[in-house]
Amino acid sequence: MKKRSSLFLLLALLLFPSTVTAQRKIIVSCLGTSITYGAGMYNREKNNYPQQLQYLLGNNYEVHNYGVNGATLLDKGNKPYRSQPAYEQALSANSDIIFLEFGTNDSKQINWQHKEEFVQNYKALIGALQKKKHSPRIILLLPVPSYLKDSTSINDSIIRTQIHPFIQQVAYETGVELINLYPGFIGQPDLLPDQIHPSSIGAAMIARRLYEAVKVKEDPRFNIYRKMHVATTGSSFYGYACYDFTYAGRNCKIVQPRVTAAGRPWVWRARFWGHEPQTDIAMLERGYHIVYCDVVEMFGNQTCIDIWNKYYQFLTGMGLHKKALLEGMSRGGIYIYNWAQANPDKVAGIYADAPQLDFRSWPRKGSLTNWEIFKQQYHLTEEQALHFTGAPLDHAEAIAKMGFPMLHAVGDADSTVPVAENTALFEQRIKAAGGNITVIHKPGVAHHPHSLANPKPIVDFMLQATGHKINFAVLPVPGAEYRKAAGWKIDNGWWEQHADIDSLLQAQKGQLDIVFAGNSITQGLGGHRTRTTNRAGFQAFDSTFSKWKWECAGISGDRVQNLLWRLQNGQYKQSQPKVLVVTIGVNNFGDNDSGAEIAAGILEIANWVKRNMPGTKLLLTGLLPTGFTPEEPRRQKYNEIHQVLAAANHDGYTYLPLTSAFTNSDGTLDAGCYAKDGIHLTAEGYRRWAAALSPQLEKMLAK
Numbered sequence: 001m002k003k004r005s006s007l008f009l010l011l012a013l014l015l016f017p018s019t020v021t022a023q024r025k026i027i028v029s030c031l032g033t034s035i036t037y038g039a040g041m042y043n044r045e046k047n048n049y050p051q052q053l054q055y056l057l058g059n060n061y062e063v064h065n066y067g068v069n070g071a072t073l074l075d076k077g078n079k080p081y082r083s084q085p086a087y088e089q090a091l092s093a094n095s096d097i098i099f100l101e102f103g104t105n106d107s108k109q110i111n112w113q114h115k116e117e118f119v120q121n122y123k124a125l126i127g128a129l130q131k132k133k134h135s136p137r138i139i140l141l142l143p144v145p146s147y148l149k150d151s152t153s154i155n156d157s158i159i160r161t162q163i164h165p166f167i168q169q170v171a172y173e174t175g176v177e178l179i180n181l182y183p184g185f186i187g188q189p190d191l192l193p194d195q196i197h198p199s200s201i202g203a204a205m206i207a208r209r210l211y212e213a214v215k216v217k218e219d220p221r222f223n224i225y226r227k228m229h230v231a232t233t234g235s236s237f238y239g240y241a242c243y244d245f246t247y248a249g250r251n252c253k254i255v256q257p258r259v260t261a262a263g264r265p266w267v268w269r270a271r272f273w274g275h276e277p278q279t280d281i282a283m284l285e286r287g288y289h290i291v292y293c294d295v296v297e298m299f300g301n302q303t304c305i306d307i308w309n310k311y312y313q314f315l316t317g318m319g320l321h322k323k324a325l326l327e328g329m330s331r332g333g334i335y336i337y338n339w340a341q342a343n344p345d346k347v348a349g350i351y352a353d354a355p356q357l358d359f360r361s362w363p364r365k366g367s368l369t370n371w372e373i374f375k376q377q378y379h380l381t382e383e384q385a386l387h388f389t390g391a392p393l394d395h396a397e398a399i400a401k402m403g404f405p406m407l408h409a410v411g412d413a414d415s416t417v418p419v420a421e422n423t424a425l426f427e428q429r430i431k432a433a434g435g436n437i438t439v440i441h442k443p444g445v446a447h448h449p450h451s452l453a454n455p456k457p458i459v460d461f462m463l464q465a466t467g468h469k470i471n472f473a474v475l476p477v478p479g480a481e482y483r484k485a486a487g488w489k490i491d492n493g494w495w496e497q498h499a500d501i502d503s504l505l506q507a508q509k510g511q512l513d514i515v516f517a518g519n520s521i522t523q524g525l526g527g528h529r530t531r532t533t534n535r536a537g538f539q540a541f542d543s544t545f546s547k548w549k550w551e552c553a554g555i556s557g558d559r560v561q562n563l564l565w566r567l568q569n570g571q572y573k574q575s576q577p578k579v580l581v582v583t584i585g586v587n588n589f590g591d592n593d594s595g596a597e598i599a600a601g602i603l604e605i606a607n608w609v610k611r612n613m614p615g616t617k618l619l620l621t622g623l624l625p626t627g628f629t630p631e632e633p634r635r636q637k638y639n640e641i642h643q644v645l646a647a648a649n650h651d652g653y654t655y656l657p658l659t660s661a662f663t664n665s666d667g668t669l670d671a672g673c674y675a676k677d678g679i680h681l682t683a684e685g686y687r688r689w690a691a692a693l694s695p696q697l698e699k700m701l702a703k
Contacts, residue, residue: 025062028053028214029093031081032101035144036067040197042482042493047200052207055477055565057214066090073102075121077111082125091132097214098129101141101181103167104196107158109151115162122170139177139213140167144185144202147195154196168239177258178239179213179285181206183278183454200480200493212470216287217262224256224289227318238277240284248310253292255280261287265348265466266315268292268324270332276451279327279351282459286468288325291315297370299331299359300338301377308339312346323348325462329450330417331356331363331370337392337399344402349465351458353409353450354417358393360386361421396426400435407438407461409452411445460592473593473601476565481557487523487534488556497523497555498566500531504551505575512575513548513701516541517563518583521624521681522554537686544690548701551577559588560601564608573613579700580609580616581693585623585641586679595640598623602641603648610652617700618653620645624689625659628678630667654696661692 030036030050038048045051050065057063066089071081081087081102090098102122106112126138142164146156160182171178184205185191191202198206225232225243232243242255253273266289267280273292280290293311298304316322325348328336333355340347356362363370364385375385392399399406408427410419423439430437440457452458463469479494488497504527505515516522526535529552541550553572555562563584566572572580582605588598602622609618622645627635642657662673662685669678673685681689 025060026057026097027093027095028057028061028063028097028099029066029090029095030064030099030101031066031086031090032099032141033067033071033081033104034069035104035197036065036099036101037069038065038067038203039069040194041200041203043200043495046478046495047203047480047482049198049203049206049210052204052477052480053210053214056207056211056472056475061214064090064093064095066093067101070105071102072105072111073121073125074106074111074114074118075124076114076117077106078108079105082128091128093132095129095132095136097137097139099139099141099179099210100125101143103143103159103163104146104154107146107155107163108153109155112155112158112162115166118163118166119170119173122167123174126170126174126176137177139179139210140171142167142178142180142182144181144192144198147189147192168236171239171258172236172241175258177213177285179209180281181209183282184209184456186453200482204477204480208472212286215470216259217468218287219260219262219264222260222264222319224254224260224318224320228254237274237290238281238284240281247293247314248307250307250311251294252311253290254315255284255290257284257287257289259287260289261468263466263468264289264320265468266291266320266324267462268326268336270326270328270335272329272332275329276353276449278453279451279455279458279462282455283325283462286459286463288462289320291320295335297373297377298335299374299377300334303377304335305339305342308335309343312343321348321466322346323466325465326350327353328355329353330447333357333422334359334392337395338390340402340404341392341395341399344404347402347404349404349462350406351409351461352406352423354411354414354447355392355408355422356417357422357426358391359388360391362417366416393422393426393429396429396435397433400430400433400437403436405436405438405461405465406430407440407458409440409442409450409458411442411447413444414447416447457592464594469597471593471597471600472591473560473588473597474564474604475561476568477561478565478569479555479558479562481555483557486556487520487532489531489533492531494555494557496531497529498570500529501551501553501555501566502571504528505553505571505577508549508551509571509575511549512551512577514545514550514579514581514697515553515572515575515577516550516581516583517553517567517572519554519558519563519587520556521586521679522552522583523556524681524686525552525554527552536683537681537689540683540686540690544694545697548697554583557587558584559591560584560598560605564601564605567605567608567612576613577616579619579697580613581619581621581697582606582609583621583624586626589626589634589637595637596644598637599641599644599648602645606648606653619693619696619700620653620655621658621693622655624681625662625669626679628669628671634678635667654700656693656696658689658692661688 038044054063066086068084070079146154230245232245237255269292295304326336333352408423482493524537526538
C-alpha cells in the first residue's frame with residue numbers, strides 16, 4: 001500500500017508539479033522560553049503568540065510552538081534548551097522560517113556567570129538549525145522587558161544592556177534577521193501581568209509583529225554594498241551592516257537591512273547620527289535602508305542642498321527608491337524641510353522631531369554661537385537675519401501644497417525649540433492650506449529625549465507613507481481579551497464569551513429577529529448572556545424592542561477583525577437572524593489603526609455578510625461617536641471612518657450613522673449619554689441608542 005502511494009505521489013509530481021507544490025504548507029517554527037510557550041496567560045493553548053500567529057497566517061502556513069518553560073540559551077545554564085526534547089523536535093521539523101526567542105532566563109544570576117559563552121552558544125544553535133534545511137529564514141527576537149525587582153532573578157538591566165547587544169552581535173556575524181520586541185512593552189507593565197510573561201494581549205502584539213516579518217514583500221536580488229564602488233569601512237549598527245565612506249568630500253553612511261523591502265525604500269537621517277536610534281532600528285527590521293550625509297552646521301543652505309542633491313543621485317543611482325523618507329531631529333528639521341522644498345517630487349514623507357522651523361526662535365534665542373554660524377552660512381547681516389524668510393515656517397503654505405505627509409513629535413515643555421514658536425504655528429498654517437500633518441505631543445517632556453521609547457506610531461507613519469503598512473483590521477482573528485474589567489464573570493475570557501454567544505444563536509436558530517453585534521458597548525445590552533456581569537443597556541433595549549426576539553453578540557475589547565472572525569467561524573450564518581446590527585471600530589484606536597484602515601475592516605464585515613448571509617438584512621452603524629469635542633483626535637478619526645463609510649456603495653445593506661443622536665449642536669458629546677471615558681454609554685446613552693435604531697429597524701422588519 002505504501003509503495004502504491006509513493007508511485008502515485010511520483011506520478012502526481014511529474015504530471016501536476018505546481019498543484020502538489022501549492023499544497024505544501026510553509027512551516028514556521030517558534031523556538032524559545034516560557035514566553036513562547038505561553039506560560040501564565042489566559043487560555044494558553046489558544047492564545048500563545050505562535051498560535052495567534054497561526055490565526056493571522058491562515059491555512060497556507062503551519063506554525064509550531066517549541067517553547068520550553070525556564071529554558072536558557074546558555075548550554076551551561078540551569079535548563080539548557082539544547083538538552084530539551086523540544087529542541088530535537090525543532091531540528092526534525094522541515095522549517096522554512098524559524099523564530100528564536102532566548103535570553104530572558106539567561107539573565108538570572110545563576111546563569112549569567114557563563115555570559116562569555118552566550119554568543120558562541122547562540123551561533124551553535126543557529127548553525128544546527130541551518131544544517132537541517134537549506135537556508136531557512138532565521139529571525140532572532142530580542143527579549144521583552146522584565147519588571148521584576150529581584151536582581152538575582154530575571155534581570156531587566158542585563159537583558160537591555162548586555163543580552164540585547166550580544167544578540168545583535170550574533171545577528172551581525174551570522175547574517176540572520178532581528179526583531180526587537182522590547183519597545184512594544186516599555187511603560188506597559190499591564191501587558192506583563194506577572195512582570196515577566198506577556199498576557200494574551202501582549203502575545204497578540206508579538207504575533208502581529210512576527211506576521212509583518214513573515215509577510216514582508218522583499219527584493220532578494222538587491223545588495224547595495226555590491227553597487228557602491230567606493231572605499232568603505234564596515235561596522236555593526238545594532239546588528240546591521242553599516243558602511244562608512246566619503247562621498248563628494250562628505251562623511252557618509254549607509255546601513256543595510258538584512259532583507260530589502262520591495263521597492264527599496266529608505267530613510268534619510270539628518271544630523272545627530274545614532275541619537276535615539278529606535279526608529280531607525282525598527283525600519284531596518286522592516287527592510288528599509290538608513291542613510292546619512294554629514295553637512296555639519298550648514299543649516300540647510302544652498303550648499304547643503306547641492307551636496308544632498310549629489311548624494312541623492314548617488315543613492316538612487318544604485319537602485320534605492322526615487323522617494324526618500326526624511327528624518328530630522330531638532331535643527332535637522334531645517335535641513336529636511338529645505339531639501340524637500342527644493343525636491344518635493346523626491347519625498348515620500350517627513351518625520352520631524354522637536355524640529356527647528358524658524359531661525360528667530362532658535363538659534364537666536366537659544367544659542368548665540370549658532371546664531372553667528374547661521375548668519376555666516378547664509379551671508380547675512382544681523383538686520384538681514386532678523387528679517388530672513390528662508391526657514392520652513394516661512395514657507396508652510398507652499399510645503400502644504402507639495403502633497404507629502406508629515407509627522408512631528410514634540411515635547412510640550414520644550415524651552416529650547418518652543419512648540420508654540422515652531423511646530424504649533426507650522427501645523428496651523430499647514431492645515432489651513434490643506435496639508436497633511438500629524439503632531440504627537442509628549443506632555444511634560446522637554447527638548448530631550450527625542451523620539452518615542454516605543455516608536456510604533458512613527459514606524460506606522462513611515463510604512464503608511466511608503467505603502468508598506470499592513471492593515472490588521474481586515475485580517476480575521478479571534479480576540480485575545482482576558483481582563484475581569486471586561487464585564488465578565490470570573491474565569492470567563494474571550495473564548496468563553498464567543499462560545500456563549502454561539503450557543504444562544506444555535507438554540508434560537510431561525511427564530512431571531514435581531515442580533516446586535518459589536519464590542520463592550522453592545523455587550524452591555526446583556527440579552528440572554530450568562531457569562532457577563534454588565535447589563536446597563538438591557539432595560540432600554542428590551543423595552544424598545546420587546547415585540548421582537550433579539551440577542552446580544554457583543555464582546556468586550558473586540559476589534560473589527562475579531563468580529564469578522566466571529567462571523568466567519570461562529571453560528572451567525574446558521575442562526576439566520578432577520579436583521580444583524582453591527583456597531584464596531586473604537587477599540588482599533590488603541591492599535592494605532594488609521595481611520596481608513598478601520599473603515600476598510602468595517603466594510604469587509606459588510607461585504608462578508610452580504611455574500612454569506614443573503615437572508616439577513618444588515619444595519620451598519622459603524623462605531624458610535626467618541627471624543628468629547630470635535631477637535632479631539634478621537635473625534636477626528638471617528639469622522640474619517642464615517643467619511644469612508646458614507647462614500648461606500650451601500651448596495652445590499654443599510655448604513656445608519658448616529659452622530660446626531662449623541663452630540664450637541666456645537667458638536668460636543670452629550671455628557672449625559674457617556675461615561676467618563678467618552679466611549680461607554682450610561683443608561684441614558686442606551687436609551688438614546690435604542691431610540692435612534694428603532695425607526696430603521698421597524699422599517700427593516702416590516703418588510
